[in-house]
Amino acid sequence: MSLLGVQDVVTAYGKIEALKGVSLEVAPGSITCLLGPNGAGKTTLMMTIAGILKPKRGRIVFDGADIAGRAPHAIVGRGVALVPENRLVFPGMSVLENLLAGAYQRGDKKTVAEDLERMFGRFPRLKERAAQLAGTLSGGEQQMLAVARALMSRPKLLLMDEPSLGLAPLVVEEIFRIVADLHKDGATIFLVEQNAHMALKVAHHFYLIEQGRISFSGTPGALAEDEVIRRAYLGSSKA
Amino acid sequence: MDDYAIGVLTNIGLVSFLALSAYLLLVAGEMSFGQQAFFGVGAYAGGILTAMYGWPLPLAALAAMTLGALAQLLVGLPTLRLRGLYFAMATLASAEMMRILFELLHFQRVVDGDAVGPDGTQGFRGIRWVFEHGVEPIEYLAIVYALLALALAGFLRLERSRLGATLRGVGEDAELAAVLGVDVTRCKLGVAAAAGALAALGGVLFAHHNTYVEPRNFDIMLGVHSLAYALIGGLGTALGPLLGVVLDIGALEGSRVFQGYRMIVFGGLVALLLVWRPRGLLDERTVQWLKQRFS
Amino acid sequence: MIDLAQNTLDGLFLGSSYALLALGFTLIFGVLRRVNLSYGPAIMLGCYAATWAHLSFGAGLLALAAIAVLCTTLAGAYVERLCFAPHRQSSAIAAMVASFALWMQLEELATLALPRHIYDFPPLYAGAPLDFWGLSLRVESLVMLGAAIAVCALLWWILYRARFGIAVRAVIDQPNAAQLAGISVPRTFMLTFAMASAIGGLAGFLIAASHEQVTPMLGMWSTLKGLLAMMLGGLGSLPGAVAGGLALGLLEAHSQWFLGPQARDLIAYALLFLLLAARVPWMTTRSAS
Numbered sequence: 001m002s003l004l005g006v007q008d009v010v011t012a013y014g015k016i017e018a019l020k021g022v023s024l025e026v027a028p029g030s031i032t033c034l035l036g037p038n039g040a041g042k043t044t045l046m047m048t049i050a051g052i053l054k055p056k057r058g059r060i061v062f063d064g065a066d067i068a069g070r071a072p073h074a075i076v077g078r079g080v081a082l083v084p085e086n087r088l089v090f091p092g093m094s095v096l097e098n099l100l101a102g103a104y105q106r107g108d109k110k111t112v113a114e115d116l117e118r119m120f121g122r123f124p125r126l127k128e129r130a131a132q133l134a135g136t137l138s139g140g141e142q143q144m145l146a147v148a149r150a151l152m153s154r155p156k157l158l159l160m161d162e163p164s165l166g167l168a169p170l171v172v173e174e175i176f177r178i179v180a181d182l183h184k185d186g187a188t189i190f191l192v193e194q195n196a197h198m199a200l201k202v203a204h205h206f207y208l209i210e211q212g213r214i215s216f217s218g219t220p221g222a223l224a225e226d227e228v229i230r231r232a233y234l235g236s237s238k239a
Numbered sequence: 240m241d242d243y244a245i246g247v248l249t250n251i252g253l254v255s256f257l258a259l260s261a262y263l264l265l266v267a268g269e270m271s272f273g274q275q276a277f278f279g280v281g282a283y284a285g286g287i288l289t290a291m292y293g294w295p296l297p298l299a300a301l302a303a304m305t306l307g308a309l310a311q312l313l314v315g316l317p318t319l320r321l322r323g324l325y326f327a328m329a330t331l332a333s334a335e336m337m338r339i340l341f342e343l344l345h346f347q348r349v350v351d352g353d354a355v356g357p358d359g360t361q362g363f364r365g366i367r368w369v370f371e372h373g374v375e376p377i378e379y380l381a382i383v384y385a386l387l388a389l390a391l392a393g394f395l396r397l398e399r400s401r402l403g404a405t406l407r408g409v410g411e412d413a414e415l416a417a418v419l420g421v422d423v424t425r426c427k428l429g430v431a432a433a434a435g436a437l438a439a440l441g442g443v444l445f446a447h448h449n450t451y452v453e454p455r456n457f458d459i460m461l462g463v464h465s466l467a468y469a470l471i472g473g474l475g476t477a478l479g480p481l482l483g484v485v486l487d488i489g490a491l492e493g494s495r496v497f498q499g500y501r502m503i504v505f506g507g508l509v510a511l512l513l514v515w516r517p518r519g520l521l522d523e524r525t526v527q528w529l530k531q532r533f534s
Numbered sequence: 535m536i537d538l539a540q541n542t543l544d545g546l547f548l549g550s551s552y553a554l555l556a557l558g559f560t561l562i563f564g565v566l567r568r569v570n571l572s573y574g575p576a577i578m579l580g581c582y583a584a585t586w587a588h589l590s591f592g593a594g595l596l597a598l599a600a601i602a603v604l605c606t607t608l609a610g611a612y613v614e615r616l617c618f619a620p621h622r623q624s625s626a627i628a629a630m631v632a633s634f635a636l637w638m639q640l641e642e643l644a645t646l647a648l649p650r651h652i653y654d655f656p657p658l659y660a661g662a663p664l665d666f667w668g669l670s671l672r673v674e675s676l677v678m679l680g681a682a683i684a685v686c687a688l689l690w691w692i693l694y695r696a697r698f699g700i701a702v703r704a705v706i707d708q709p710n711a712a713q714l715a716g717i718s719v720p721r722t723f724m725l726t727f728a729m730a731s732a733i734g735g736l737a738g739f740l741i742a743a744s745h746e747q748v749t750p751m752l753g754m755w756s757t758l759k760g761l762l763a764m765m766l767g768g769l770g771s772l773p774g775a776v777a778g779g780l781a782l783g784l785l786e787a788h789s790q791w792f793l794g795p796q797a798r799d800l801i802a803y804a805l806l807f808l809l810l811a812a813r814v815p816w817m818t819t820r821s822a823s
Contacts, residue, residue: 052713052714072713073719076715084711088714090704090712091708092706092707093707097703100700101700101715102715104700104717270627321810321811325810329807332804335758336800343796459758470628470631502639505638506636506642507639508635509631510636514632517625
């Protein structure tokens, strides 16, 4: 039984269909990775699952219920949190307030305070800068803040849209170490990536999206075997 | 036609000039809360020239239009670079200043034994050129609509021309237009002058229809109404503002069915209409569709 | 000298009523980036409802205050549903014109119920003004100033200390991220609007009770004064709204004293026009919250 099941989802911008019937599954406790070129529909899919975009057709089954077309805050309430592309922290609010905003739906102050401590334990840099405005953080710090903010809602499924985008290689490694850590603690993660090398190290299952359709589904081994994908995404031939 | 019908139709025509003036600015991307000021300038200037100095109406109208254009240029020069709400507030401030200046204006002259001219908050009586020259109400109505038709013809021609397309471009994205080589400032100043002249023409005709004007006529209510007419009717064509005026003054006030609570009906209808069509009944898309359909 | 001091004092008190009006206006603008022209007419409707309750049942001051605040809030919620909720993504002009349309509606509704040109409103305080070294101090003015300060403090607390404040600031800061954090943007808009309208209702009640009358001009007056004070203080800043209101009050009191009542309004508008034309930095760079 999968945690997330996307079934034949079509999402359109006006008359242009960015997703032309996408189906995929994310197993509980797994790291699933979506690869694909720019403009293939990766971010559109993430935004559709998170409820920012409404699908024209199809079902999105999360934890046994169809969440397609529901309001974003209701989807967060059901346990799906998205770390958006380009992070989108609240630049005019402090790091601490960003984290509290992530826990907005949770009424219990005590558990929120506990989680806050846990986040500061996991991301010591954020603790140092708790009172600083988020807009003044570096790109990597903002990415960590965005991840921590999403975790503050205690999601059952964490969606991450290109967390490595625009970050220095060392920072990218740190981000992927965090992804692996989160997985070790039992999180289910659905990740969009351009950086297939890094994704290969952590993910259990891969999907490839091209022109709004899923064109490949398989394990890291199968992905590495596929000559075409190797050329396109790993930048080297088998020889 | 009875007098009441003629009165309503004339009013529709007069207010249409003001609505067109607001529409022209909206197309060029500026929202003005202050077109009533130039309507007022036209009314006062035209009235002063005919009633106090004995000018013929056509000449007075031309002079008033020139003055209206100059006045709007004067206001526009320092403010046209402001955006959205800032421009709207600057026009509101200038229009209210103008209204207060009308209240402070005491300028009278004895004509045929009577003191004639603006008398502060008491208003300006005796703008009687139309009656003295034996123009019948129905004839005056014809004059108003002939001028309105002329203005509309100008608009429709403009909208088919390259200049019209340029204006819409400036309205939609001034920066893009500037990058494409359009002199945005000149464009907007031209629009301002034309809008001022149009409003002033409406004002002259209004003053000579009513024979009496007072500063209160030109308060913010009038300005926001004209803006609303342009938006209700639609921003796709110059016929839009006219449709807006006809709907309000014609259908609601004219029909006398909703007397006493006309504004409750009108206000609710407008709000609902804008939910359905945020750029008015005859918006750009509808106009495009109609054109394809009938050409 | 005593006149100058008295004028300054009067100006500050007048300004505190403007500050209250501007606070509600600013809250709406800060969150929605939209101007609500029927802010004033909603206040007028609230005050008319209170006046009606006073005439019909002789309701006491506290009840009148409650009625004014409640009815203004309801009218505000109606305006939000019809004019602002549908236009969140689309044009700002449509929202503004729609709110103007409801202005007409609310005003006519109020004057249909109470058609006379002027109605008495029970005074906030019936006693004589206090006297301090020759300066006369109206108790109602003190209450107004106190209310402006209290509302400002309460708003600050809500925005920077309460959980709801996080939602409001998040929506202002980055609306898309706010949705992803689980904050309902429509609900935040609605509640902010209601809060702003309640402040407006309180302002309206205090103004009516210190002028001891209501007239059909109350709607337009509130919208214009609130808008003017908000613009003078720099759009969208709460401390700016208070400063703008007080500055407007001082300006009006002094120019009325020196130049007469018509010059009073003329100077306020001229100042706004000049500041806009000169594009002074605090007015043309928008700060949030």
